[in-house]
Amino acid sequence: ATKEIGQDLISMGLTKKVCVVTDPYMATLPPMKAVLDSLVAANISFEVFDQVAVEPTDASFQVAIEYCKKNQFDGFVAVGGGSVIDTAKAANVYMCNPNADFLDFVNAPVGKGLPIPGKLKPLIAVPTTAGTGSETTGVSIFDHTPTGAKTGIRDRGLRPVLGIIDPDHTRTCGPELTAFTGLDVLCHALESYTAVPYQQRITGAPARPQLRPAYQGSNAISDIWSGFALQQCSKYLLRAVEGDPYAREQMCLASTAAGVGFGSAGVHLCHAMSYPISSCVTNYRPLSGYNQALTTATVKKSSEQIKLKENMVPHGLSVVLTAPAVFKWTSVADPERHLKAAELLGADVSRVKAVDSGLLLSDTITSLLSNWTAFVPNGLQGVGYGSEHLESLVKGTLPQRKVIEVSPRQPTPEDFNKMLEDSMKLF
Numbered sequence: 001a002t003k004e005i006g007q008d009l010i011s012m013g014l015t016k017k018v019c020v021v022t023d024p025y026m027a028t029l030p031p032m033k034a035v036l037d038s039l040v041a042a043n044i045s046f047e048v049f050d051q052v053a054v055e056p057t058d059a060s061f062q063v064a065i066e067y068c069k070k071n072q073f074d075g076f077v078a079v080g081g082g083s084v085i086d087t088a089k090a091a092n093v094y095m096c097n098p099n100a101d102f103l104d105f106v107n108a109p110v111g112k113g114l115p116i117p118g119k120l121k122p123l124i125a126v127p128t129t130a131g132t133g134s135e136t137t138g139v140s141i142f143d144h145t146p147t148g149a150k151t152g153i154r155d156r157g158l159r160p161v162l163g164i165i166d167p168d169h170t171r172t173c174g175p176e177l178t179a180f181t182g183l184d185v186l187c188h189a190l191e192s193y194t195a196v197p198y199q200q201r202i203t204g205a206p207a208r209p210q211l212r213p214a215y216q217g218s219n220a221i222s223d224i225w226s227g228f229a230l231q232q233c234s235k236y237l238l239r240a241v242e243g244d245p246y247a248r249e250q251m252c253l254a255s256t257a258a259g260v261g262f263g264s265a266g267v268h269l270c271h272a273m274s275y276p277i278s279s280c281v282t283n284y285r286p287l288s289g290y291n292q293a294l295t296t297a298t299v300k301k302s303s304e305q306i307k308l309k310e311n312m313v314p315h316g317l318s319v320v321l322t323a324p325a326v327f328k329w330t331s332v333a334d335p336e337r338h339l340k341a342a343e344l345l346g347a348d349v350s351r352v353k354a355v356d357s358g359l360l361l362s363d364t365i366t367s368l369l370s371n372w373t374a375f376v377p378n379g380l381q382g383v384g385y386g387s388e389h390l391e392s393l394v395k396g397t398l399p400q401r402k403v404i405e406v407s408p409r410q411p412t413p414e415d416f417n418k419m420l421e422d423s424m425k426l427f
């Protein structure tokens with residue numbers, strides 16, 4: 001439980017110079033109070049960094065990195081959603097490698113994709129959304145503004161040493177935030193479950209273990225986690241959005257399970273296309289739950305370096321908008337597996353032939369989304385895209401090589417164009 005976090009730090013030998021990382025809105029919510037009370041009770045000396053940007057950028061990462069380089073912390077506690085946990089991971093990497101250039105560890109082709117040398121400081125993650133599973137992964141994602149696409153740092157060394165999954169912390173998430181973060185869980189589970197089997201990965205086996213990709217393709221262990229997460233989403237996502245406390249708790253479990261699954265197998269095409277979808281947005285913002293306005297105001301005040309976008313497509317939404325088109329297209333690679341995924345998601349497969357599994361999976365996702373037309377936009381058109389944007393969306397997708405590589409079927413630029421076109425309208 002969160003109230004034990006002070007004791008957890010003591011048992012790791014971390015009693016001073018701890019950095020508590022959060023975003024300006026989370027800083028005002030009960031999970032932060034629970035963490036800080038525990039640290040005070042355990043006599044831990046700490047500093048709070050509360051300037052995390054929601055859907056972080058290279059610029060917002062830099063502010064956290066500079067702060068941590070200056071203070072040279074002994075360890076980190078991240079309290080928040082994926083934006084917070086990912087920012088803490090990046091701050092840890094560059095604080096421990098102060099002479100590295102920012103792009104050194106960032107995925108190629110945007111960065112150099114170098115493996116991170118040496119050990120990082122311990123990071124404890126306290127997730128407050130049931131979404132990213134970032135508490136389990138060696139992944140840190142940000143929006144690289146110069147190229148207009150999200151990218152990240154992927155390295156096993158980034159993985160938090162401890163995740164404290166306390167379902168109470170998601171109590172303050174409204175319906176829209178619960179749905180969008182839950183849809184991220186759903187896509188993590190579906191993409192990792194349908195990822196290319198690791199023996200068939202197009203990149204083959206690595207020359208040495210350090211070069212093993214973070215996303216390896218589906219395997220017997222990741223299937224257990226991803227399959228379980230699919231079942232959890234089928235049983236609990238709708239009810240969690242309605243506010244049912246038991247269902248919320250079960251979605252926390254789903255989020256962490258899906259994190260373990262995709263942290264090993266990887267995610268593929270929905271995530272690949274989501275990166276330009278969220279980077280290039282110009283006139284959409286969620287109705288509620290994403291406190292970008294508050295974040296923008298506070299972060300700007302403290303640092304002129306950051307210019308946050310006020311428009312945003314929340315991560316889970318950016319991922320799910322292409323999911324119906326993606327699974328219709330990938331199912332050809334392994335119809336049986338797609339049928340199994342649909343079954344785990346609660347679809348009736350008794351009279352469906354494997355060749356129709358892509359269609360069934362696609363319909364299952366669309367019909368789930370149709371429960372929330374009050375806040376789920378109708379496809380890419382609903383977040384401001386039209387056919388005139390297809391070319392730039394494809395261009396922003398192609399560099400996402402590490403995720404595309406684990407797709408069960410390798411798309412050409414024309415295939416991406418068609419999937420994006422098919423995602424313009426969902427209902």
Ligand SMILES: NC(=O)c1ccc[n+]([C@@H]2O[C@H](COP(=O)([O-])OP(=O)(O)OC[C@H]3O[C@@H](n4cnc5c(N)ncnc54)[C@H](O)[C@@H]3O)[C@@H](O)[C@H]2O)c1
Nearest residue numbers: 025081082083128129132134137139141172173290291315
């Ligand atoms: N590292 C990974 O493995 C991984 C995986 C998937 C996504 N991501 C990244 O994570 C980010 C998205 O993270 P997220 O979906 O968890 O949301 P988030 O961290 O961006 O937070 C979204 C909004 O919810 C608010 N919020 C968070 N917890 C709350 C709570 N308990 N009650 C009320 N409001 C709360 C935040 O203040 C913010 O305004 C994206 O940048 C995405 O790319 C990372």
Ligand SMILES: [Fe+2]
Nearest residue numbers: 132184188319
């Ligand atoms: Fe995700």
